[in-house]
Amino acid sequence: MPSRTWRTAALILAPWVLILLAWYALAASGLVNAALLPTPSQVFGKFRELARDRLPMDVWMSTQRVFVGVALGTLLAVPVGFVLGWYRGIRTFIDPVINFFRALPPIALIPLVIVYFGIGETAKIVILFYASFFAGVIVMYEGIAQISPIYVRVARTLGATDAEIFRKVIVPLAVPHMLTALRVALGVAWATLVASELIAAQQGLGALIQNASSFFQLDIIYLGIICIGFIALAMDTALRVIARRLVSWQERIA
Amino acid sequence: MNAAVQPVRVRFDRVSVQYDTANGPLPVVDDVSFDIRNGEFISIIGPSGCGKTTMMSMLAGFVKPASGSVLLDGKPVEGPGPERGVIFQEYGVFPWLTVEENIAFGLKLAANRVPERERREICERYMRLMGLTDFARAYPKTLSGGMRQRLAIARAYAVKPQFLLMDEPFGALDAQTRSHMQDLLLQVLEAEGKTVLLITHSVEEAIYLSSRIVVATARPARVREVIEVPFPYPRRESLHEDPRFGELRSHIRDLVMQEYAAQQRQATRNPD
Numbered sequence: 001m002p003s004r005t006w007r008t009a010a011l012i013l014a015p016w017v018l019i020l021l022a023w024y025a026l027a028a029s030g031l032v033n034a035a036l037l038p039t040p041s042q043v044f045g046k047f048r049e050l051a052r053d054r055l056p057m058d059v060w061m062s063t064q065r066v067f068v069g070v071a072l073g074t075l076l077a078v079p080v081g082f083v084l085g086w087y088r089g090i091r092t093f094i095d096p097v098i099n100f101f102r103a104l105p106p107i108a109l110i111p112l113v114i115v116y117f118g119i120g121e122t123a124k125i126v127i128l129f130y131a132s133f134f135a136g137v138i139v140m141y142e143g144i145a146q147i148s149p150i151y152v153r154v155a156r157t158l159g160a161t162d163a164e165i166f167r168k169v170i171v172p173l174a175v176p177h178m179l180t181a182l183r184v185a186l187g188v189a190w191a192t193l194v195a196s197e198l199i200a201a202q203q204g205l206g207a208l209i210q211n212a213s214s215f216f217q218l219d220i221i222y223l224g225i226i227c228i229g230f231i232a233l234a235m236d237t238a239l240r241v242i243a244r245r246l247v248s249w250q251e252r253i254a
Numbered sequence: 255m256n257a258a259v260q261p262v263r264v265r266f267d268r269v270s271v272q273y274d275t276a277n278g279p280l281p282v283v284d285d286v287s288f289d290i291r292n293g294e295f296i297s298i299i300g301p302s303g304c305g306k307t308t309m310m311s312m313l314a315g316f317v318k319p320a321s322g323s324v325l326l327d328g329k330p331v332e333g334p335g336p337e338r339g340v341i342f343q344e345y346g347v348f349p350w351l352t353v354e355e356n357i358a359f360g361l362k363l364a365a366n367r368v369p370e371r372e373r374r375e376i377c378e379r380y381m382r383l384m385g386l387t388d389f390a391r392a393y394p395k396t397l398s399g400g401m402r403q404r405l406a407i408a409r410a411y412a413v414k415p416q417f418l419l420m421d422e423p424f425g426a427l428d429a430q431t432r433s434h435m436q437d438l439l440l441q442v443l444e445a446e447g448k449t450v451l452l453i454t455h456s457v458e459e460a461i462y463l464s465s466r467i468v469v470a471t472a473r474p475a476r477v478r479e480v481i482e483v484p485f486p487y488p489r490r491e492s493l494h495e496d497p498r499f500g501e502l503r504s505h506i507r508d509l510v511m512q513e514y515a516a517q518q519r520q521a522t523r524n525p526d
Binding site: 148150151153154155156157158159160161164168169172173175247248249250251 | 314315316333334335336338339340342344346348349350351359360362363364365366393394395409410413
């Protein structure tokens with residue numbers, strides 16, 4: 001139904017248009033010093049300028065760092081979260097530890113990371129790994145802990161061995177939680193990106209923002225922030241589409 | 255079928271169970287003994303929370319008796335097994351599998367693997383029998399309660415268990431669906447003769463389906479009375495109108511109501 005498609009598209013665009021209008025209005029109102037608030041068109045102009053310059057490399061470096069950090073973080077978070085969720089006894093002891101580390105803002109770790117990992121690429125990945133691991137592990141284990149034991153019981157009465165139960169019951173039930181853990185980790189990693197690129201980064205969106213702030217280039221700062229937001233949004237949308245395909249059996253998709 | 259000449263398949267021999275609670279051990283089943291012969295349909299009826307489900311769980315292999323033993327063909331039950339199909343109160347259909355895959359699940363396990371062609375045939379047969387053919391590729395989220403129930407039964411049947419253990423299988427269904435499911439169950443049993451243990455709190459359901467009824471007491475569950483149901487199989491809906499059905503019903507209802515009242519008194523004495 002094309003009319004419905006149009007309506008959906010309009011509804012999706014509406015809040016963005018509103019934000020843009022509010023931004024223009026604020027700039028035009030004179031409430032904020034014009035030097036302190038670039039207009040959307042100034043930022044867009046900067047975008048077109050930098051798109052032919054350093055921006056593609058910045059986007060690539062940041063995306064790649066987030067990707068590696070999240071991949072490594074989730075890779076560890078899935079088995080650890082699984083074990084914590086499945087063996088309830090362990091959780092009592094490990095839970096406070098995980099919450100302790102999760103509560104630490106990654107930016108507070110930067111001095112230590114520099115001491116132990118230097119200022120190279122590894123240091124940035126470590127920060128992103130840290131952030132995505134602790135975000136992912138909690139989602140994973142809380143999801144696993146909620147799995148109803150009925151399915152395991154049913155499988156046993158049908159004659160399933162432990163290995164079969166793991167492969168045919170627990171793994172399929174864990175997949176949606178893995179995907180949610182991945183999504184949460186991705187969100188947290190993008191939020192942490194700038195912090196990780198505070199460590200002597202030459203390239204990346206965080207570095208772009210850092211450099212711009214030294215020269216008071218507010219338009220570039222805005223551009224960098226908007227880019228981070230949109231790339232994160234694109235990745236999350238992609239992951240949701242994949243999730244919908246993979247776990248279409250679920251009653252509802254988170 | 256003449257149950258008396260059939261061999262004993264299941265024996266509850268002076269079985270007691272207690273659960274550990276914060277206030278010390280809570281006796282749930284106390285000195286229960288009864289036999290189930292081959293091909294019998296036994297119902298256990300009693301007030302809710304009296305320990306009926308625990309009795310079934312012991313035969314299913316999920317709960318071990320504290321004393322006494324549950325014997326299956328003369329050997330103590332060690333754990334769950336595919337010869338004892340279980341229909342759980344909450345169905346437990348696998349939400350990540352389609353209707354057909356749910357039924358095929360047991361047939362793909364090492365314990366009862368069959369060639370693919372046979373598996374297809376079995377799936378198709380039970381889907382037809384349970385009226386699920388049109389939903390072969392649907393996920394359980396799209397099914398109604400009655401259909402999920404039928405799917406759970408089909409899945410249990412597919413591995414050809416000799417025993418069927420059912421815990422309040424029709425409890426959540428509306429009256430019409432419930433009565434339809436009872437008839438369907440009788441039809442399938444007629445075709446494939448199995449030994450059945452049904453947990454229920456519906457007196458009518460127990461009489462209509464069973465060959466014998468075990469009335470359990472308030473917690474801890476003991477055997478209050480074992481009642482022979484004199485009606486031959488196959489049974490038809492019209493049995494409900496039979497005057498003897500009515501008499502049996504009032505007798506059993508009296509027993510159950512007494513135990514229900516005892517359970518209530520217990521609950522007010524220990525409000526935990």
